[in-house]
Amino acid sequence: MIVNELTSSVKGFIKSFGLPRVIIGLFLLLLFVTAPFVGVNVGTSLSDTLNRFGMNAVMVLAMVPMIHSGCGLNFGLPLGIIAGLLGATISLQVNIPGPMSFVLAILFATPFAVVLGWGYGQLLNRVKGGEMMIATYVGFSSVAFMCIMWLLLPFSNPTMVWGYSGRGLRTTISTEGYYLHVLNDFLSIRLTSHLVIPTGMILFFAVLAFIIWAFLHTKTGTAMTAVGSNPVFARASGINVDRVRTLSVIMSTWLGAMGILVYQQSFGFIQLYMGPFYMALPAVSAILIGGASVNKASILNVIVGTFLFQGIVTMTPSVMNSMIHTDMSEVIRIVVSNGMILYALTRKTEAVR
Amino acid sequence: MTLQMTKTQKLLRFLANNTVPILFLIICAFGIPLSGYSANYLVSEILVRIVRNSFLIISLLIPILAGMGLNFGMTLGAMAGQIGLIFITDWGIVGIPGMLLAMIISTPISILLGWWCGKILNMARGREMVTSYIIGFFMNGIYQLIVLYGMGVVIPVRSNSLLLPRGYGIRNTVNLIGIRKSLDNLLTIRVFGISIPLVSFLVIAMLCLFILWFKKTKLGQDMRSVGQDMEVARAAGIRVEHTRIISIIISTVFAGYGMILYLQNIGTLNTYNSHMQIGMFSVAALLVGGATVAKANIRNVFLGVILFHLMFIVSPMAGKNLIGQAQLGEYFRVFVSYGVITISLVLYEVRKKRDQAQVGLALASEQEAGA
Numbered sequence A: 001m002i003v004n005e006l007t008s009s010v011k012g013f014i015k016s017f018g019l020p021r022v023i024i025g026l027f028l029l030l031l032f033v034t035a036p037f038v039g040v041n042v043g044t045s046l047s048d049t050l051n052r053f054g055m056n057a058v059m060v061l062a063m064v065p066m067i068h069s070g071c072g073l074n075f076g077l078p079l080g081i082i083a084g085l086l087g088a089t090i091s092l093q094v095n096i097p098g099p100m101s102f103v104l105a106i107l108f109a110t111p112f113a114v115v116l117g118w119g120y121g122q123l124l125n126r127v128k129g130g131e132m133m134i135a136t137y138v139g140f141s142s143v144a145f146m147c148i149m150w151l152l153l154p155f156s157n158p159t160m161v162w163g164y165s166g167r168g169l170r171t172t173i174s175t176e177g178y179y180l181h182v183l184n185d186f187l188s189i190r191l192t193s194h195l196v197i198p199t200g201m202i203l204f205f206a207v208l209a210f211i212i213w214a215f216l217h218t219k220t221g222t223a224m225t226a227v228g229s230n231p232v233f234a235r236a237s238g239i240n241v242d243r244v245r246t247l248s249v250i251m252s253t254w255l256g257a258m259g260i261l262v263y264q265q266s267f268g269f270i271q272l273y274m275g276p277f278y279m280a281l282p283a284v285s286a287i288l289i290g291g292a293s294v295n296k297a298s299i300l301n302v303i304v305g306t307f308l309f310q311g312i313v314t315m316t317p318s319v320m321n322s323m324i325h326t327d328m329s330e331v332i333r334i335v336v337s338n339g340m341i342l343y344a345l346t347r348k349t350e351a352v353r
Numbered sequence B: 001m002t003l004q005m006t007k008t009q010k011l012l013r014f015l016a017n018n019t020v021p022i023l024f025l026i027i028c029a030f031g032i033p034l035s036g037y038s039a040n041y042l043v044s045e046i047l048v049r050i051v052r053n054s055f056l057i058i059s060l061l062i063p064i065l066a067g068m069g070l071n072f073g074m075t076l077g078a079m080a081g082q083i084g085l086i087f088i089t090d091w092g093i094v095g096i097p098g099m100l101l102a103m104i105i106s107t108p109i110s111i112l113l114g115w116w117c118g119k120i121l122n123m124a125r126g127r128e129m130v131t132s133y134i135i136g137f138f139m140n141g142i143y144q145l146i147v148l149y150g151m152g153v154v155i156p157v158r159s160n161s162l163l164l165p166r167g168y169g170i171r172n173t174v175n176l177i178g179i180r181k182s183l184d185n186l187l188t189i190r191v192f193g194i195s196i197p198l199v200s201f202l203v204i205a206m207l208c209l210f211i212l213w214f215k216k217t218k219l220g221q222d223m224r225s226v227g228q229d230m231e232v233a234r235a236a237g238i239r240v241e242h243t244r245i246i247s248i249i250i251s252t253v254f255a256g257y258g259m260i261l262y263l264q265n266i267g268t269l270n271t272y273n274s275h276m277q278i279g280m281f282s283v284a285a286l287l288v289g290g291a292t293v294a295k296a297n298i299r300n301v302f303l304g305v306i307l308f309h310l311m312f313i314v315s316p317m318a319g320k321n322l323i324g325q326a327q328l329g330e331y332f333r334v335f336v337s338y339g340v341i342t343i344s345l346v347l348y349e350v351r352k353k354r355d356q357a358q359v360g361l362a363l364a365s366e367q368e369a370g371a
Helices: A003-015 A019-038 A041-061 A061-066 A077-094 A100-126 A131-150 A197-217 A217-230 A231-236 A241-267 A280-289 A298-324 A327-345 B007-017 B020-034 B039-059 B059-067 B074-091 B095-123 B128-150 B199-214 B218-228 B230-236 B240-266 B274-290 B298-323 B326-370
Strands: A170-173 A270-271 B173-175 B188-191 B194-197 B268-270
Touching: A019 A041, A019 A280, A019 A298, A019 A327, A041 A061, A041 A197, A041 A241, A041 A280, A061 A197, A061 A241, A061 A280, A061 A298, A077 A100, A077 A131, A077 A241, A077 A280, A077 B194, A077 B274, A100 A131, A100 A241, A100 B230, A100 B326, A131 B128, A131 B326, A197 A217, A197 A241, A197 A298, A217 A231, A217 A241, A217 B268, A231 B240, A241 A270, A241 B095, A241 B298, A280 A298, A280 A327, A298 A327, A298 B128, A327 B128, B007 B020, B007 B326, B020 B059, B020 B298, B020 B326, B039 B194, B039 B199, B039 B240, B039 B298, B059 B199, B059 B218, B059 B240, B074 B095, B074 B173, B074 B240, B074 B274, B095 B128, B095 B230, B095 B240, B128 B230, B128 B274, B194 B199, B199 B240, B199 B298, B230 B240, B240 B268, B240 B274, B274 B298, B274 B326, B298 B326
Parallel strands: none
Antiparallel strands: A170 A270, B173 B268, B188 B194
């Protein structure tokens, strides 16, 4: 009897949480448990995971508004990243050292994100139903276009341009002396010699996440959810569907821009040219691992998903390496992240449009 | 009664329907003089590209017929072809027999992968393209698992020139000297100093004939009706899911053969990159030729190969002569490849809406006339 009850409750739990999530969660748990036995420091691993969580969480958050308004998974994240890169490079060009440069980068990135997001939103409104594929290619072509621009734009700060010709931006630019670790070191807590909590970075994410959460509970936010779940009904109740969708795309693009700035300040480098090319896929699969579907996502999905995904990405190389002396982590990452996207795309959860 | 269209409307419609090829003609018209290449060089290069790529691009046609859009999952076939090539290189079988054996090895793998891909695409109806695109990435992971970690451990591979120094896993580049140009050089004629590989062209011509014949068969007609309206086709007694899976299997098998032909022309295999690029380039070339997500034929393939690769050949040189940086031309052609796919996809969706509106207008005017 008890066994029966137990299995049924376990089944219910698995059903509500989703089988892939349970498997990935157990896998991560297994990694953390085996880590000390193969000589990997759990404190360092946890600290790394938290750090990566902070680096990527904002970019995963950028998925939420577009999923809510029914625009699907934001494979066009590179567009937002480009707005962030423009903000970052212009901030470095203005050449004000220290934390102020981070504020400047946010300020410069915002108009680009709004304008690009507006245009991108207009485009997506014209291609309803085929958003995801087009978003992917909008991301790719904008990255390729910016490759040309990085070569041609008249930047002149010697830390950014190629040394010998004095023209054209480098492929990677160090943020040292500007906003390296401004958020990481803000109020950071050192628990042990290995375990450091990057409070500032997580706080920054928390603030943005709270704003999005609060926004989704305002009148406009509710309208956005309505548009996502049933556009015909939304139109009938007097919501301007196209405007709400455009707003959601602008928000996603802006969050993408913020996401890359947070990433850079922790990573230490601005990656230009083909750098942003494949950045959408990890973010997309992270939110899906967190339990989101193609048309439904919450802030909790973002937090759970980013933690699970980044946990696996951090833990597999170190644990695998010490266990079997081969680094299979790249393969595991590819299979897990794309498998997760495939799983979500084949669910029949979406309302027929 | 239908709505009458004026001459300007017709012209506009023609331009709108052929935006991408026209855009490309303009780019090439500017690029060719800027690059400074001779006509002879360009023609011989284009011939090489036609031999190399058209088989792969033709493999995309059948899923389009079945209404499944551009099959980005053709990378699966490419992987199967590469696995075949790795084996024959290990066994040291050269020339035409080697190629044939590689094809034979690739076929069951392609069929299996195609069947699996078709199954998944049936579960993701309405978003086949993005799903097939992700399937390509997913299988790339599995492919790496097999080739980088499995070969030499589980799957016997003996040749030391293939294996990484650590004793298992295939090297980043595999030299296909044994089958290099074996089909192309079988029988060539020279016209104005340009050598034309007759056998390769014959193979491609036969594939074209096969496609034309296939469209007329019962299965081909079934696919066409599935592509037009799944529900109507189902009502007519066609096994929709089955037909769709078959179309993907055919595409995957051809993509595998196409990859073998492609690599015998190039002569080296980039074990972990070749298949990933090929999907994007083939799709872009087909779209440049004026194909859409829903409609493509053999004319689009050849026009596409010529225009797309003309741009590819001239743009680095044109970039160098124009601004002094060859790198700029490189980025430009990447941008154009992706831009073309974006524009075609957007135009297709917009056109679909426009046609729906047109049908609505026609219906309204008909009803008015009736009243």
